[in-house]
Amino acid sequence: MALLDKLSEDLKTAMKSGDKVRVETVRLLRGQLKDFRINQQHEPSAEEEVGVLVSAAKKRREAIEAYTKAGRQDLAEKEAAELAVISEYLPKGLTQEEIVAIIAAAIKEVGATGAGEVGKVMGKIMS
Incomplete structure (x- = not known):
């Protein structure tokens, strides 16, 4: 199953369960993948899909750091929740x-x- 299809299925499931953070994050990821497809004028490869996810995760980590430094723990927690959702779609890394x-x-x-x-x-x- 392609990542975009999996995200669409997960979006439906999240909407039914009322998980607002997951709905927002999955919608954002779907949008980023669709933007990539439009800008590059081809379907993203598996590596390109992972690149989009890695970029989204990196933005969340940077936002968490910035919000923590600014004393905005509420926003840092929101970004951390989004990062957790994004991490579910990233391939697992190697152990030490x-x-x-x-x-x-x-x-x-x-x-x-x-x-x-x-x-x-x-x-x-x-x-």
């Missing part, structure tokens, strides 16, 4: 253990022995 395992495997495969071979290891990891 998974990252260490990937790096260790790349070091072993490349046969790196020192800091001078970081480029080789990074090349292997990124491929």
Whole structure:
């Protein structure tokens, strides 16, 4: 299921349950994806969809920080609630253990022995 379709279904569910924060956030995300589609004149790829979500999450984090510094805890909490909704649609990141395992495997495969071979290891990891 495409992200836009999932957001549409989730919007219906949120409207039925009366979850105002979720309704507002999902509507905003749908709008941003539709804007992207109109501006780029093509359907967004999965990576581009994630980019839109990451951008929305980043804006919320920055707003939370700004509102907290300004002493507006009520607005910071609203942004945090929106960030929680956005985070549900973002792909899950790797854990620290998974990252260490990937790096260790790349070091072993490349046969790196020192800091001078970081480029080789990074090349292997990124491929």
